[in-house]
Amino acid sequence: MLDVRRIYVEPEAAALPRGQQVLARWPDAELVEVASHWDIPELHGDEANVDRWVRIKTEALVLGVKKSLTARPNGRSSDFIAPSTANGCAMACAYCYVPRRKGYSNPITVFANIDRITGYLARHVARQGSKPEPNQCDPQAWVYDIGENSDCSVDATVSDNVRDLVDLFRGLPTAKASFATKHVNRDLLGWDPQGRTRIRFSLMPDRVSRLVDVRTDRVAERIAAIDDFVEAGYEVHLNLSPVIVHDGWLEDWAELLEQVADGTSARTKAQLAAEVIMLTHNEALHDVNLRWHPKAEQVLWRPELQQGKRSQTGGWNVRYRTGAKGRYVAQLTDLLTERLPSCRVRYAF
Numbered sequence: 373m374l375d376v377r378r379i380y381v382e383p384e385a386a387a388l389p390r391g392q393q394v395l396a397r398w399p400d401a402e403l404v405e406v407a408s409h410w411d412i413p414e415l416h417g418d419e420a421n422v423d424r425w426v427r428i429k430t431e432a433l434v435l436g437v438k439k440s441l442t443a444r445p446n447g448r449s450s451d452f453i454a455p456s457t458a459n460g461c462a463m464a465c466a467y468c469y470v471p472r473r474k475g476y477s478n479p480i481t482v483f484a485n486i487d488r489i490t491g492y493l494a495r496h497v498a499r500q501g502s503k504p505e506p507n508q509c510d511p512q513a514w515v516y517d518i519g520e521n522s523d524c525s526v527d528a529t530v531s532d533n534v535r536d537l538v539d540l541f542r543g544l545p546t547a548k549a550s551f552a553t554k555h556v557n558r559d560l561l562g563w564d565p566q567g568r569t570r571i572r573f574s575l576m577p578d579r580v581s582r583l584v585d586v587r588t589d590r591v592a593e594r595i596a597a598i599d600d601f602v603e604a605g606y607e608v609h610l611n612l613s614p615v616i617v618h619d620g621w622l623e624d625w626a627e628l629l630e631q632v633a634d635g636t637s638a639r640t641k642a643q644l645a646a647e648v649i650m651l652t653h654n655e656a657l658h659d660v661n662l663r664w665h666p667k668a669e670q671v672l673w674r675p676e677l678q679q680g681k682r683s684q685t686g687g688w689n690v691r692y693r694t695g696a697k698g699r700y701v702a703q704l705t706d707l708l709t710e711r712l713p714s715c716r717v718r719y720a721f
């Protein structure tokens with residue numbers, strides 16, 4: 373997936389041990405010094421790059437320093453969003469919200485100040501004490517999403533940042549790391565997480581995934597990996613997202629859930645849980661996608677099923693219409709209960 377030819381690097385990041393490790397991994401890459409990973413117009417200006425995204429995602433890497441460290445309260449899939457150790461992604465799902473902040477080509481930026489990030493997280497976890505009562509994130513542990521702005525399974529091919537986080541949480545009995553992924557990185561199987569990292573494999577019916585999941589591993593491959601990750605000491609949940617409504621969508625989901633039921637062990641099923649997230653989309657992303665992947669927009673942009681809302685930043689976001697959306701969620705969660713009865717739904721919206 374990566375064939376790094378050029379690394380855009382902040383000098384402060386290059387001087388850190390993690391920065392040096394990344395630079396040593398691609399010794400022949402051209403180095404381009406940048407003042408800030410936020411401001412690299414030749415990478416992030418979507419207008420100019422729309423035809424070159426995949427090449428940029430494959431060949432460019434950014435090495436920076438994470439300046440502000442905060443763990444934001446979340447409450448849906450996790451209790452907190454941990455400070456990112458990377459942002460951007462080498463994959464290119466048509467519905468992905470990750471590129472919105474940095475422009476659409478959005479190759480991986482890896483943050484080299486991992487020691488500051490893990491130190492911050494350890495102190496944040498310590499300050500919380502024990503979780504006072506179960507919630508939808510977890511019955512006992514404070515859950516920290518470590519992959520809000522990237523895919524950690526791919527990030528782990530770039531640097532040891534994700535491994536350092538798995539190592540950190542192994543020693544934190546009151547907390548858990550968690551990330552969603554569409555890539556199967558079997559290197560992670562040797563990391564001995566001892567149940568303190570939750571991997572959420574993202575799944576949707578293969579027919580639609582082939583249209584909208586670009587450069588990801590195939591859904592069947594993700595399902596086939598679930599038992600291996602459970603055996604390796606991970607908690608594995610399902611991230612059923614985004615749920616896209618199209619003709620025959622429930623039949624496709626029934627087939628997918630059958631595949632999970634048939635392809636996972638009793639041990640896996642006993643620890644399984646799922647989050648269900650209906651598609652939201654965005655007009656700016658829709659306009660960009662029309663220029664490179666109009667077929668995806670035939671299932672993502674459905675004005676007859678969707679309603680819009682102005683976002684705080686002034687963008688126009690759409691989601692399935694009130695009432696209908698509730699029905700879709702109920703239909704899918706009922707199906708889940710029928711086909712995968714041991715899999716509890718952590719949340720659905």
Ligand code: SF4
Pocket residue numbers: 460461462463464465467468469470521522523554588
């Ligand atoms: S794998 Fe995740 S982060 Fe990467 S493009 Fe797809 S949705 Fe975005």
